[in-house]
Amino acid sequence: MSHDLDSALRDSLRRHAEDAPSIVDLDGVRGRAREIRRRRAVEVLAAGIVAVAVVLGLGALVGTLRHDATPPPVTTQSPTPGALPPLAFTRGDANAQPVGATQILLRVGSADTLLTTPSAAVTLLGWYGPDRRTLVWGVQSSNGLRELTLYAVTVGEDGRATGSPQPLRIPGAAMLGAGRPFPVPGGPIQLWVPLTPGSPQSAAVLVTIAPDLARATTRPMPASQAPVAITEHHVAFVDADSHVTVAALAARGVSALLPVATCARLTGEATSLDGSAMALGCGGGTVEQVRFDDRAVTHLAAVPETNQDVDPLNMWWDPSGGIHAATTPTMRADYTVVHSWDWTGTSWAPGPDGVLTRVYPQGGPSARLVRENASPGNPGRWIVESSPEVDLGPSDGSLAVR
Amino acid sequence: MTDQVHPSFEGFVAARGSTLLRHAYVLTGDRHLAEDLVQETLAHLYRRWGRVAATASPEAVVKTSITRQYLSWRRRRSSGERPSDRLPENPSAFGGTDAIDDDDVIWRLLARLPRKQRAILALRYYNDQSDAQIAEILGVSASTVRSNASRALATLRAQTSPRDVTGGVS
Numbered sequence: 001m002s003h004d005l006d007s008a009l010r011d012s013l014r015r016h017a018e019d020a021p022s023i024v025d026l027d028g029v030r031g032r033a034r035e036i037r038r039r040r041a042v043e044v045l046a047a048g049i050v051a052v053a054v055v056l057g058l059g060a061l062v063g064t065l066r067h068d069a070t071p072p073p074v075t076t077q078s079p080t081p082g083a084l085p086p087l088a089f090t091r092g093d094a095n096a097q098p099v100g101a102t103q104i105l106l107r108v109g110s111a112d113t114l115l116t117t118p119s120a121a122v123t124l125l126g127w128y129g130p131d132r133r134t135l136v137w138g139v140q141s142s143n144g145l146r147e148l149t150l151y152a153v154t155v156g157e158d159g160r161a162t163g164s165p166q167p168l169r170i171p172g173a174a175m176l177g178a179g180r181p182f183p184v185p186g187g188p189i190q191l192w193v194p195l196t197p198g199s200p201q202s203a204a205v206l207v208t209i210a211p212d213l214a215r216a217t218t219r220p221m222p223a224s225q226a227p228v229a230i231t232e233h234h235v236a237f238v239d240a241d242s243h244v245t246v247a248a249l250a251a252r253g254v255s256a257l258l259p260v261a262t263c264a265r266l267t268g269e270a271t272s273l274d275g276s277a278m279a280l281g282c283g284g285g286t287v288e289q290v291r292f293d294d295r296a297v298t299h300l301a302a303v304p305e306t307n308q309d310v311d312p313l314n315m316w317w318d319p320s321g322g323i324h325a326a327t328t329p330t331m332r333a334d335y336t337v338v339h340s341w342d343w344t345g346t347s348w349a350p351g352p353d354g355v356l357t358r359v360y361p362q363g364g365p366s367a368r369l370v371r372e373n374a375s376p377g378n379p380g381r382w383i384v385e386s387s388p389e390v391d392l393g394p395s396d397g398s399l400a401v402r
Numbered sequence: 403m404t405d406q407v408h409p410s411f412e413g414f415v416a417a418r419g420s421t422l423l424r425h426a427y428v429l430t431g432d433r434h435l436a437e438d439l440v441q442e443t444l445a446h447l448y449r450r451w452g453r454v455a456a457t458a459s460p461e462a463v464v465k466t467s468i469t470r471q472y473l474s475w476r477r478r479r480s481s482g483e484r485p486s487d488r489l490p491e492n493p494s495a496f497g498g499t500d501a502i503d504d505d506d507v508i509w510r511l512l513a514r515l516p517r518k519q520r521a522i523l524a525l526r527y528y529n530d531q532s533d534a535q536i537a538e539i540l541g542v543s544a545s546t547v548r549s550n551a552s553r554a555l556a557t558l559r560a561q562t563s564p565r566d567v568t569g570g571v572s
Contacts, residue, residue: 005559006527012508013428013528020427021437024419024444026412032445121534146534146544228545238545240552265549267542283549311546 085364086155086402088135089382089395090122102396106135108159115153115165123148125183127402129213135400136168136189136213138181146226147178147197150189152213170209170216179207182230185273186362187211190230192221201225206235206249220253228266231275234292242266244280246295260295261288267311273319273360281315284308287343289323303341304348305329313338316357326356338371356380361401369397411451415444418461425465428524429472431513443468466539469525473517473540511558519554522547 086108102122106113121140128134133155138148150168153161168176179193189209194202204221221235228244229236235254236246242263247254265283272278277291285306289298303312305327313326323343340351354370361367371380382392382399392399419440426436447454447467454460512520518540525536533551537544 005555005562008508008562009512009523009527009558012506012512013524016431016509017424017428017528019433020420020424021433022420022423024415024423024440025437026415028441029415029444029448032441033448036445037449121538140534240548242549265553266545267549268545311542313541 084384084386084390085361086127086159087367087384087392087400088124088127089392089399090124090397091393091395104135104137105392106153106155106159106161107392108155111159113155113159113161115161117151117165121148122398123181124398124400125150125181125189126400128152128189128209128211129154132402134213137398137400141178146180147194148181149178150176150181150191168209168213170213173207173216173218176207176209176216177205179204180226182227182271184230184232184275187232187275190232190235192227192230192235194226206230219249219251222254222257224257228269228280229271229278231271231292233275236260236278236290236292238263238266238269238280242282244290246290246292258295260290261297263288268315270315270317270323272317272321274321279315279317279323281312283311285310285312287315287323287325300343301347303327304350305339314357318358319360324351324355324358354380356397359399359401364401367392367399367401369395369399410455411448414451414455414460418464421461422464422468425524425529426468426472428528429469429521431509431520439468439472443471446471465529469521469539470541473521507562508558511561515554515557519550519557522551523554526551 084107086106088104088106091103091105091114102117102119104115104117104122104124106115117137117139119139119141122137124135124137126136128136129152134152135155136150136152138150140146140148151165152168153163153165156162170176176191177193178197179191182190182192184190188211191207191209192204193207194204196202201223203223205218206221207216207218209216224237225239226237227235228238230249233249234246235249236244237257238244242265243259244261244263245257246260247257249255261280261282263280263282264286266280267283268281270279276293277289279300280288280290282288285302285304287300287303289300290296300323303325306312310327313328315323315325317323325341325343325348327339327341328337329339338354338356340353340355341348342351343349352368354372356369356371358366358368365384365386367382367384369380369382380395380397382395384390384392384401422440422444423436426439427433430436430439443464447464454463457463512523515523521540522536525531525539526533531539533544533547536547540547
């Protein structure tokens with residue numbers, strides 16, 4: 001039946017597509033483009049007038065309050081990349097494509113190294129190896145499967161890559177298969193490797209890659225869908241019906257899978273930075289917080305600006321255990337408005353606009369990914385929250401700070 | 403005012419316009435809305451066509467924009483289209499005859515799905531895109547794609563009997 005419905009859908013869509021109109025009215029397009037341009041010009045002018053009015057008003061207010069004081073000289077400090085810790089991020093491009101290459105910019109001191117990876121889907125996992133000089137990332141293959149192949153490059157004393165990126169190899173271990181990586185903050189990389197990639201239910205192995213990249217241990221995993229979270233001590237699965245199960249990792253596998261909650265519809269997940277809990281988006285903006293050790297579930301209020309058809313864009317945790325979410329009230333072809341929300345324990349309080357996520361490197365400054373009036377294919381820009389802040393420029397969303 | 407655009411904009415529209423319209427049509431299920439959607443999207447991309455044209459696949463960029471525009475569109479024209487979470491009890495109840503073609507049944511049921519679900523099915527079954535690719539296009543997680551697809555298929559399955567989708571025209 002399922003196969004029949006698939007075929008029926010495919011046939012129906014293809015047959016009806018032939019009924020589509022065949023000619024685009026170019027004059028209509030040009031006319032609309034001119035209209036859009038005029039509308040934007042008016043908006044910019046209006047915004048400018050408002051800004052000038054605000055500045056003049058503030059100036060008058062400050063002048064009134066401090067009429068007898070000599071304004072101190074305003075000093076500015078230019079952001080200096082040299083002041084940043086070593087970092088890497090996937091560089092965004094306004095012309096980025098669903099398919100194509102991704103650039104990774106390594107910035108160590110004042111040295112920039114640009115690496116090109118032949119995949120549109122690249123996720124930086126972090127810095128590992130001796131002295132944490134090896135950047136590890138996952139690359140999605142072009143076949144659309146979500147499993148990633150891990151690559152690595154090592155940076156020398158001068159901040160430059162010592163060679164070209166290579167598939168990650170662990171001494172004494174067999175070649176790593178493609179899998180779903182879960183980097184544990186300050187710990188190993190947990191790599192869930194399905195034995196039958198692409199299958200909705202697959203037996204798998206869990207490869208635990210030590211932070212020094214000197215060894216890897218492997219243990220069997222039960223047949224399941226891909227996990228939604230793996231920490232140093234636990235693994236969580238959500239099946240096709242959104243049933244959630246959690247198991248403790250053991251030396252030779254996992255303990256029994258224990259049910260903890262049933263999501264109405266899984267829409268996203270985030271794991272606490274200390275590995276103690278996970279937050280599951282469960283449809284309609286609802287969030288369930290699940291503690292791993294006792295499987296206690298806390299139901300959070302629905303995230304604002306979400307409904308049955310509009311899910312949060314993202315959720316993340318901060319080191320103090322706070323949960324945050326990003327939403328968008330509108331998504332258009334040429335820009336996206338992003339709002340962020342902070343869970344206060346009882347409700348969601350508005351956070352800063354434009355923030356899609358934050359990362360909190362151990363010992364380093366945090367960084368936020370902001371999206372303001374970005375274009376399609378250019379999800380945002382990373383800003384390192386140092387003093388002063390440093391805008392790293394467009395990025396497609398992945399950052400690793402050493 | 404002289405419009406400075408990439409010289410191949412017209413060439414692209416001439417060459418790929420019908421493909422874009424088919425893409426928009428399977429999303430909207432309405433010829434006029436499809437034309438409107440494609441025009442609106444191209445108008446937004448017109449001023450920065452140089453950057454779009456410089457990409458490896460301008461068509462993919464435009465299709466992504468069409469899809470996102472469709473999902474965010476506020477209805478500005480009377481179309482008669484009313485996406486709904488609920489379907490009529492019987493496909494034949496929405497104006498057809500007892501001799502509805504199987505394709506027609508599916509097509510009409512699709513037109514009554516919520517937009518996101520319909521877009522996901524169109525991308526999956528018309529454009530043959532993977533869930534990961536659809537997630538990238540829609541700016542959502544792959545799990546959201548899977549859950550929406552699952553709900554949409556369940557809705558369709560509930561409204562079609564095996565004969566409806568496998569048998570011939572009755």
